[in-house]
Amino acid sequence: MTPTPKDESEFKVIIRGVRGSYPVCGKKYLKYGGNTTSYEVWADNCLIIVDAGTGIINLGHDLMSLYLKSGSDVESRTPIEAIILFSHINIDHLQGLPFFSPIFLPDSTFYIYGPDFSDYNFEDAINSAISPPYYPISMIDMYALKLFRSLSQDEAIYWDSKKGIPTVVNTFREFERKKQALKNSSIQITCMKSYAHPNEGVLIFRIEFNNKAVVIATDTEGYVDGDTRLINFSKNADLLLHDAGYVSQVYKSLNNCKQGFGHSTMEMAVEVAKKAKVKRLGLLHHEPANDDKVVDAVEKKSQKLFPNSFAAYEDQKIIL
Numbered sequence: 001m002t003p004t005p006k007d008e009s010e011f012k013v014i015i016r017g018v019r020g021s022y023p024v025c026g027k028k029y030l031k032y033g034g035n036t037t038s039y040e041v042w043a044d045n046c047l048i049i050v051d052a053g054t055g056i057i058n059l060g061h062d063l064m065s066l067y068l069k070s071g072s073d074v075e076s077r078t079p080i081e082a083i084i085l086f087s088h089i090n091i092d093h094l095q096g097l098p099f100f101s102p103i104f105l106p107d108s109t110f111y112i113y114g115p116d117f118s119d120y121n122f123e124d125a126i127n128s129a130i131s132p133p134y135y136p137i138s139m140i141d142m143y144a145l146k147l148f149r150s151l152s153q154d155e156a157i158y159w160d161s162k163k164g165i166p167t168v169v170n171t172f173r174e175f176e177r178k179k180q181a182l183k184n185s186s187i188q189i190t191c192m193k194s195y196a197h198p199n200e201g202v203l204i205f206r207i208e209f210n211n212k213a214v215v216i217a218t219d220t221e222g223y224v225d226g227d228t229r230l231i232n233f234s235k236n237a238d239l240l241l242h243d244a245g246y247v248s249q250v251y252k253s254l255n256n257c258k259q260g261f262g263h264s265t266m267e268m269a270v271e272v273a274k275k276a277k278v279k280r281l282g283l284l285h286h287e288p289a290n291d292d293k294v295v296d297a298v299e300k301k302s303q304k305l306f307p308n309s310f311a312a313y314e315d316q317k318i319i320l
């Protein structure tokens with residue numbers, strides 16, 4: 001269990017950071033926000049965080065406030081517990097982690113999952129990125145219990161809040177059998193490896209609870225006629241959050257071409273949403289160059305192509 005916000009909804013997503021590449025601030029960015037990518041998902045009173053860009057820092061402050069209110073001293077407070085999923089660990093998805101306050105509490109527990117890389121395993125890669133001289137401290141100085149595990153796309157996580165610890169299962173060998181047994185009482189997280197991001201690709205996550213699903217597909221670039229594997233993976237999801245970092249004119253421009261950079265245009269996201277028959281589409285990972293006016297225009301155009309779409313903004317709450 002973790003201290004939970006008072007809310008009637010069982011399954012919701014709160015957008016904590018929508019910016020790609022690096023954080024921005026200033027009057028031009030007030031509507032959509034400037035923090036880098038991080039998403040907060042609540043299901044069955046369990047917390048799942050996707051990516052730890054600077055958006056995770058404000059989430060940490062809110063969790064600390066809930067924690068302090070949950071009891072009068074360390075003994076009586078409800079410890080913070082969450083899954084943290086990493087799509088990959090490019091710096092815009094990792095830079096908030098050393099400033100995420102709950103990771104310094106000795107009674108917090110974090111189950112941290114992400115992809116392995118050809119030269120590093122997942123845990124070693126994070127440990128080497130968050131260490132001196134790049135940061136004043138190392139992961140070892142963050143006192144929470146941090147349980148790392150790399151994840152591949154033939155694996156899934158299920159989490160039953162009544163039983164406590166999340167479990168990783170092999171989808172081919174075990175998942176169907178366990179899914180039967182769990183019925184609707186458990187949170188299920190499946191992942192797809194996208195190769196459409198430079199070097200090591202990314203993991204795309206599908207989080208399901210109580211027959212509803214959200215797919216979070218960040219840092220992925222579209223293909224001709226749509227990303228067939230992603231369309232299949234997102235089938236009938238209640239919400240698809242999809243990279244739409246580039247405005248199409250910039251993406252294909254001669255002098256500033258972004259093809260092959262591993263990010264999509266709104267049109268690519270819409271194509272996946274339509275073909276997968278998702279109920280809602282959220283556009284995200286906005287490029288720092290795209291100020292509120294640009295994102296407004298992208299959203300307007302998107303709603304003509306797929307009426308149930310929106311440009312995601314910081315602190316947006318989406319009930320599933």
Ligand SMILES: [Zn+2]
Nearest residue numbers: 020021092219
């Ligand atoms: Zn990114």
